[in-house]
Amino acid sequence: MLQMIVSGIALGAIYGLIALGIVMVFKATGILNFAHGEAAMLSAFMAYTLMVSGLPIWAVVLLTLLFGAALGMVIERFIIRRFIGKALLSSAICTLGLFLVFGDLAIWIWGKDTQELPSLFPNAPIDIGGVIVSGQDLGVVLVCAILAAVLFGFFRFTRLGIAMQATMENPVAARLMGIPIKRIYALAWGISHVIAAIAGLLIAPMTFVHFSMMQHALHFAFAAAVLGGIGSMPGALLGGVIIGVSSNLTGAYVSSAWKDAVPFIVMLAILILRPQGLLARKHIKKV
Amino acid sequence: FENKAQGISANEIVLGSSQPMTGTLAYMGKAVDEGIRTYFDIVNQQGGVHGRTIKLITYDDELKPAKSVANAKLLVERDKVLGMIGNIGHATNISAYSYSSTKGVPTIGALSISDLTSSPPREMLYVLPSPQSTETAAYIDYAVQELKAKKIAMLYQNDGWGKPAYDIAVKQLDSHGMQLVEAQSFERFATDLTSQVFKLKESQPDVVVVYALGQEAVQFFRAAEKLGWTPTVFGAGGLNDPKFVELLGNTPSQLYVASYYDAVEGDNPAIQSFFEHYKKLYPNSAPSSTALMGYSAAAVAVEALERAGPEPSREKVIAALNGMTEFDQKIGPAITFQALDAGPYSRRGQTGIALMQLKDQKFTPLGSGYIDPVQR
Amino acid sequence: MANGFEPTATAPGTALLTVDQLSAGYGKIRALHGISLTVQAAQIVCVLGANGAGKTTLMRALSGLLPVSEGTACFDGQSIANVPTETLVRRGIVHVPQGRMVFAQLSVRENLVLGGFTRPAREVREHIDHVLDYFPRLKERIGSRAGTLSGGEQQMLAIARGLLAKPRLLMLDEPSMGVAPIMKDSIFAALREIRDRERLTLLIVEQDADIALDIADEGYVIETGRVVMQGLASALAGNEDIRRAYLGG
Amino acid sequence: MSVIEQHQSPALSAAAGAAPLLSLSGVRMEFGGIVAVNDVSFDVMPGTVHALIGPNGAGKTTTLNCISRFYTPQQGRMLLRTASGVHDLLAHKAHQIARLGVARTFQNLELFSDLTVFDNVLIARSQAMQATLAEVLLRLPRQRREERQEHARTEQILQTLGLSAHAHSVVRDLPYGTQKLVELARAMALEPTLMLLDEPAAGMNNREIEQLGQTLKQLQQATGATLLLIEHSMPLVMTISDMITVMHNGAFLAQGTPREIESHPAVIEAYLGGGKSGKRI
Amino acid sequence: MKRIFDSKPWLAPLVFVLLLVLAPLFSGGYVLYIVTLVLIYTLASFGTNILTGYTNLISMAGAVFFGVGAYGSAILTSHGMPLVLAILIAASIATVVGLLLALPVLRLEEVFLAIATLGFVMVSMELVKSGGDFTGGENGMGVNGPTLLGFELGEHAFHLFVAAVLGVALWFARNLSQSRFGRGFLAIKGSETAARALGLNTTSLKLVAFGVCAFYTGLSGALYAPLVRFIDPSLFNIMVSISFVSMVIVGGLGSIMGSVLGAIFVIGAPQLLTYFGFDQFQRALYGVAMILALMFLPDGLASLLKRKTVAGADVPHKEGL
Numbered sequence A: 001m002l003q004m005i006v007s008g009i010a011l012g013a014i015y016g017l018i019a020l021g022i023v024m025v026f027k028a029t030g031i032l033n034f035a036h037g038e039a040a041m042l043s044a045f046m047a048y049t050l051m052v053s054g055l056p057i058w059a060v061v062l063l064t065l066l067f068g069a070a071l072g073m074v075i076e077r078f079i080i081r082r083f084i085g086k087a088l089l090s091s092a093i094c095t096l097g098l099f100l101v102f103g104d105l106a107i108w109i110w111g112k113d114t115q116e117l118p119s120l121f122p123n124a125p126i127d128i129g130g131v132i133v134s135g136q137d138l139g140v141v142l143v144c145a146i147l148a149a150v151l152f153g154f155f156r157f158t159r160l161g162i163a164m165q166a167t168m169e170n171p172v173a174a175r176l177m178g179i180p181i182k183r184i185y186a187l188a189w190g191i192s193h194v195i196a197a198i199a200g201l202l203i204a205p206m207t208f209v210h211f212s213m214m215q216h217a218l219h220f221a222f223a224a225a226v227l228g229g230i231g232s233m234p235g236a237l238l239g240g241v242i243i244g245v246s247s248n249l250t251g252a253y254v255s256s257a258w259k260d261a262v263p264f265i266v267m268l269a270i271l272i273l274r275p276q277g278l279l280a281r282k283h284i285k286k287v
Numbered sequence B: 001f002e003n004k005a006q007g008i009s010a011n012e013i014v015l016g017s018s019q020p021m022t023g024t025l026a027y028m029g030k031a032v033d034e035g036i037r038t039y040f041d042i043v044n045q046q047g048g049v050h051g052r053t054i055k056l057i058t059y060d061d062e063l064k065p066a067k068s069v070a071n072a073k074l075l076v077e078r079d080k081v082l083g084m085i086g087n088i089g090h091a092t093n094i095s096a097y098s099y100s101s102t103k104g105v106p107t108i109g110a111l112s113i114s115d116l117t118s119s120p121p122r123e124m125l126y127v128l129p130s131p132q133s134t135e136t137a138a139y140i141d142y143a144v145q146e147l148k149a150k151k152i153a154m155l156y157q158n159d160g161w162g163k164p165a166y167d168i169a170v171k172q173l174d175s176h177g178m179q180l181v182e183a184q185s186f187e188r189f190a191t192d193l194t195s196q197v198f199k200l201k202e203s204q205p206d207v208v209v210v211y212a213l214g215q216e217a218v219q220f221f222r223a224a225e226k227l228g229w230t231p232t233v234f235g236a237g238g239l240n241d242p243k244f245v246e247l248l249g250n251t252p253s254q255l256y257v258a259s260y261y262d263a264v265e266g267d268n269p270a271i272q273s274f275f276e277h278y279k280k281l282y283p284n285s286a287p288s289s290t291a292l293m294g295y296s297a298a299a300v301a302v303e304a305l306e307r308a309g310p311e312p313s314r315e316k317v318i319a320a321l322n323g324m325t326e327f328d329q330k331i332g333p334a335i336t337f338q339a340l341d342a343g344p345y346s347r348r349g350q351t352g353i354a355l356m357q358l359k360d361q362k363f364t365p366l367g368s369g370y371i372d373p374v375q376r
Numbered sequence C: 001m002a003n004g005f006e007p008t009a010t011a012p013g014t015a016l017l018t019v020d021q022l023s024a025g026y027g028k029i030r031a032l033h034g035i036s037l038t039v040q041a042a043q044i045v046c047v048l049g050a051n052g053a054g055k056t057t058l059m060r061a062l063s064g065l066l067p068v069s070e071g072t073a074c075f076d077g078q079s080i081a082n083v084p085t086e087t088l089v090r091r092g093i094v095h096v097p098q099g100r101m102v103f104a105q106l107s108v109r110e111n112l113v114l115g116g117f118t119r120p121a122r123e124v125r126e127h128i129d130h131v132l133d134y135f136p137r138l139k140e141r142i143g144s145r146a147g148t149l150s151g152g153e154q155q156m157l158a159i160a161r162g163l164l165a166k167p168r169l170l171m172l173d174e175p176s177m178g179v180a181p182i183m184k185d186s187i188f189a190a191l192r193e194i195r196d197r198e199r200l201t202l203l204i205v206e207q208d209a210d211i212a213l214d215i216a217d218e219g220y221v222i223e224t225g226r227v228v229m230q231g232l233a234s235a236l237a238g239n240e241d242i243r244r245a246y247l248g249g
Numbered sequence D: 001m002s003v004i005e006q007h008q009s010p011a012l013s014a015a016a017g018a019a020p021l022l023s024l025s026g027v028r029m030e031f032g033g034i035v036a037v038n039d040v041s042f043d044v045m046p047g048t049v050h051a052l053i054g055p056n057g058a059g060k061t062t063t064l065n066c067i068s069r070f071y072t073p074q075q076g077r078m079l080l081r082t083a084s085g086v087h088d089l090l091a092h093k094a095h096q097i098a099r100l101g102v103a104r105t106f107q108n109l110e111l112f113s114d115l116t117v118f119d120n121v122l123i124a125r126s127q128a129m130q131a132t133l134a135e136v137l138l139r140l141p142r143q144r145r146e147e148r149q150e151h152a153r154t155e156q157i158l159q160t161l162g163l164s165a166h167a168h169s170v171v172r173d174l175p176y177g178t179q180k181l182v183e184l185a186r187a188m189a190l191e192p193t194l195m196l197l198d199e200p201a202a203g204m205n206n207r208e209i210e211q212l213g214q215t216l217k218q219l220q221q222a223t224g225a226t227l228l229l230i231e232h233s234m235p236l237v238m239t240i241s242d243m244i245t246v247m248h249n250g251a252f253l254a255q256g257t258p259r260e261i262e263s264h265p266a267v268i269e270a271y272l273g274g275g276k277s278g279k280r281i
Numbered sequence E: 001m002k003r004i005f006d007s008k009p010w011l012a013p014l015v016f017v018l019l020l021v022l023a024p025l026f027s028g029g030y031v032l033y034i035v036t037l038v039l040i041y042t043l044a045s046f047g048t049n050i051l052t053g054y055t056n057l058i059s060m061a062g063a064v065f066f067g068v069g070a071y072g073s074a075i076l077t078s079h080g081m082p083l084v085l086a087i088l089i090a091a092s093i094a095t096v097v098g099l100l101l102a103l104p105v106l107r108l109e110e111v112f113l114a115i116a117t118l119g120f121v122m123v124s125m126e127l128v129k130s131g132g133d134f135t136g137g138e139n140g141m142g143v144n145g146p147t148l149l150g151f152e153l154g155e156h157a158f159h160l161f162v163a164a165v166l167g168v169a170l171w172f173a174r175n176l177s178q179s180r181f182g183r184g185f186l187a188i189k190g191s192e193t194a195a196r197a198l199g200l201n202t203t204s205l206k207l208v209a210f211g212v213c214a215f216y217t218g219l220s221g222a223l224y225a226p227l228v229r230f231i232d233p234s235l236f237n238i239m240v241s242i243s244f245v246s247m248v249i250v251g252g253l254g255s256i257m258g259s260v261l262g263a264i265f266v267i268g269a270p271q272l273l274t275y276f277g278f279d280q281f282q283r284a285l286y287g288v289a290m291i292l293a294l295m296f297l298p299d300g301l302a303s304l305l306k307r308k309t310v311a312g313a314d315v316p317h318k319e320g321l
């Protein structure tokens, strides 16, 4: 039981890690990015290429994060910018187009084979009172928690973070405040793709690097983001953990066939009770 | 002689294929496609069949039935292929066949190990690789009889490939008066198998049957390692693949897999020369048992065309296939198609599998030859 | 300076904003047909006109929200036509829009902080306390989310937020909308006071002609996108014919 | 009689020999510690224009939201007397309130801004349509008849308010003042017995306000509807109201006729002030 | 002059649809199959449009309705029920499923609704997989070819049959959009608050929207099964739901013509790419086309046929200037 919960948390942190990037970009630009997982996948491939070229680990990590930032900004500059202030759905479907493009792009560049990326953390299992965790698991949980805390602080306490939320709520009013919304958009996409790159680096050792490595996790990441309130960073992590743990417990005690479905039932039940998600404030509409 | 409506021109014969070239099974579609093309290239270089070279047109179906029907129509109506070859998958084959059969177009070598693809037998649907009922039953028999396993557990992919394997395993164990001590499933591309592996380990099995491919299979072994467990594993046939071994690296666990053909890295001369050519054509692709499926389909097609004579037609090809008994494809069991009413395996080209064991990062045959519990 | 204001460079009596034959509109629809107006530094100019006259459109064009199709607009000697809004804010032109546009999901304080987005954060923090003195009601609700404020409270917030940018030219689109009479008087009094003290220049669109002309130095009346009347505020207010023809009441 | 004593309005209405159309007693609405409406009671007599005024944040809109059941007050009773009897508003949902004959407008404009003026008003006529889903799908006679009738009725309403010229403009593109008028038209289209108007004159100039006042008066005379009006425009409030209730800090402050309220010291202090804006013109 | 429920601009789309129906009859085969498939998906596109384009409810449950329709007609016809009846019953079952699923989630908005409904897809996929012989489990099931009054329908006949169903459905959709229901949907999209203040029972209107969507999508699935002749749990795939929503967005929100164009784009374009030999990077090309379409035609393909858009339903929801 305890083992299941602990490894559920590790699994949840993976979902949370992807969810953080999704929430980040949603909170700042109001866009639901279906291609986020694919961006993480591209970053993982990038890291793989850098790795086999023999660069030291730290350089690989650094370059991959840079790659993520560049990727996000390029997407923003050439595509997303046109969707500022537009309806939620058209931009979301547009990112779906990106999803398809990235998938084929990866195949085109790196082929259809599965590759391996070594873990950034010692992979040796650690036995803590009968509960076994790997260094990899611990690392993911730690990084995810730190990222969530940093992003939380950013949005809550920095003027830039507040400006991002204002931009999402009303781009016109934001401009009237002198907020350069295009730069805000670029920045938000850049940061969110750095998070995607981090996710790619951390998840790849578990799922391996291949063109559809993120597709399974993406559903759960979205569920985690929404469960947390798609506006709250700790919420994304908490959502991920709930999804991960409920999935693991279902697998262990109900039926492994329902491992993927039950977390969604849990999410549904929570949303029915709390339609705005766990940690987000209710959207205000006063008449 | 020409019959353009059936894809036969003076010096060329056109065949068509519908494969998952994108989506989750894209790597299989690609390997099969390349396998077929390699074999044809070899044949074409030697002058083709009755003076005609063979051309292959492949379309992507993403393993979706609706698309495979569309592809079948496109191949038959626009590209005017003589027949279809090497289509992967059960659903895709059945739906495409529901159309192609109405046009009298044979599927020369459907690549599906699902028993349902050949049972009930369909007149023009010639399925090649050994069925799951052979493979899984062979595992159970070997584990019980040779390894004297008392407790057998299973992990399977929760879909039309893994679940039937589970059903067969249950049935076969039942015939030994046994039951699975634990059964766990997972979804394709699952991120994490820890909970499944944990449950499996807890049941303390002597043998675990694992129906997982590629990265999930590796994940299984990694998770087992993490939990300090070194199980004896029977892995799905698809694992017989150097790429998988490369990913897996060294493992303390015992791994047996079924192979429909001789070992990819073994000393079968046909396989060796095939992959020599393959590497020339596709330097970026690793040799794999999946590519051998393409070989098998292509070999059967070439043989059928040979037998159909210099003035071939769909009817003649069908007749040739119907009469194909004990055709030696040179890489594995001989191919036989029986009369349509001969039973559930009448349209199943081969039914035997070889058991192999992972040793020193290589799959080597156990030496027991091809096992065939189906015994048609 | 303790209150966050610094004297502006422009001397009184020089034109801070000069608009000449400006046209703008929405897509193919033209809403402004060659508007000309001048605002002197530290002056209060009000723009009056019936509903649909183009007052809001004028403000949007001047703040860069709408493209200018013809004519020129100069602020402090530099053209401001078709310059991005965010640049204009940095140059000191701030537009408090009609309909408030407060950030409903953010707190009152966060709204105010964003009002001073282009300024050093520390300066803004001090300035907030100062501006809140004019709006005691907002002070009470400083931590509430702006969306929960009453209509009039939101209007106050919008004005306060505008002031926090420390503009040289503040453009207010119907600042008194939804504001209670007593508050309305005090807002206008405050605006005049700030003008006097900080030499703030104000361009105000207002429906309540009486109060607007009362605080303004000069007034413009526009109708269907054209200036039909202009002059000293006192003159406009005193002229019965004008009142009857354009201002009602 | 002092203004404060008039607060005992049931007595007043009894004296006048008529029952109140709307009667609020002890209504309290709190939002997580902020008391927006605090024990407010007043009656609205049928056929009157009843104004509700008070400083910003006094709780006027919140009171209106309670009546139209967008909010559920924590305490108090709200009764509506119609031809079919006395209804406890707390037992109704927002959309049912409209069906009791209570229409409202919104302070911050709640228009269907992507639709045309015509459609905004036509939507308000939905209640007058009875055709079932089946009749609609098959375009049976009743559906066709109703559509014809209500299109005509909509045109008529637009004409009454002088909106015909804008009928086919998309609301979003209209100037603010016109949008306010569209909201009024939409509320009128419900043919209500009680109209709750939240600052209908905001964004209008003096002349337009004057016109609005006339329109409202005419409307009331023509339909016999009762108006509960929230406004900050004293020229409007003081000229068309029969009765004025004043709120302050969520609580009842005073009630009386325009003349009484105008000179009520507490109202002057809290709301009207000494300046120009508080004067009727 | 935009005018919503105007019945005149129906002529051009009608001609267009007729062309779509009749043209492939002369070629048959592949083209016919693709067009039939597009017509079938158009039904789902209609349904999604009513829910998402008109009512602004973003549902990802489309795959559930589609799958229920497909399995319903497959199972019923396999037990000997006549096709027409089986299709109607299957679509009705889908409707009931739609209403039941809608009930608990009506309170949710936008992304929350989308992801919650996505959960339904995950759950129903599992249910179908564990359906045993009834659904064929993971293996899926073969489906009987279409028959009418005991006669087998050839591909041409079935195409006409689908076209006829679509014609009726189109007429219904138009009637619905020009009624208090259609306007009620738009009202909810515009402002749920105002809709309630005007006496519209938004809960029941949303249910109607869900029901209609489920019926149309179920109908679509019910016709899909006999055409493709094979169904399996992969129908309950999130990508199926997403493709329905894509059709509506790419085609044009709230535009009935947009639904048709969207279905052509989403279902037809990839096939077209294959047809013209671009099967190599078909998904990428299609993705690029999708991105470009959305970037340059933000109101959907329907804005190419300008006047046919239902005004208002196609304008983005967010606060503009």
Ligand SMILES: Nc1ncnc2c1ncn2[C@@H]1O[C@H](COP(=O)(O)OP(=O)(O)OP(=O)(O)O)[C@@H](O)[C@H]1O
Pocket: C026, C029, C031, C049, C050, C051, C052, C053, C054, C055, C056, C057, C058, C098, D172, D173, D174, D175, D176, D177, D178, D203, E321
């Ligand atoms: N977004 C828009 N699209 C098209 N036309 C518009 C738009 N906004 C305003 N208009 C038109 O421009 C003209 C001027 O409108 P504007 O909003 O500037 O008037 P206004 O003087 O501010 O009125 P009000 O006093 O009501 O605020 C009007 O005819 C209006 O219909």
Ligand SMILES: Nc1ncnc2c1ncn2[C@@H]1O[C@H](COP(=O)(O)OP(=O)(O)OP(=O)(O)O)[C@@H](O)[C@H]1O
Pocket: A286, C141, C148, C149, C150, C151, C152, C153, C178, C180, D031, D034, D035, D036, D054, D055, D056, D057, D058, D059, D060, D061, D062, D063, D107
């Ligand atoms: N949903 C809410 N959450 C928190 N506070 C609220 C909410 N709604 C209203 N309030 C508070 O209750 C008080 C009364 O608000 P209300 O909108 O009723 O005022 P009002 O009298 O209509 O003012 P105005 O004349 O400015 O429109 C205000 O201080 C407001 O901030």
Ligand SMILES: CC(C)C[C@H](N)C(=O)O
Pocket: B088, B089, B090, B111, B112, B113, B114, B161, B238
């Ligand atoms: C070719 C096989 C290994 C897999 C394939 N999906 C099947 O149906 O059997």
Ligand SMILES: [Mg+2]
Pocket: C055, C056, C057, C098, C173, D175, D176
């Ligand atoms: Mg205006």
Ligand SMILES: [Mg+2]
Pocket: C150, C151, C152, D060, D061, D062, D107
């Ligand atoms: Mg109010």
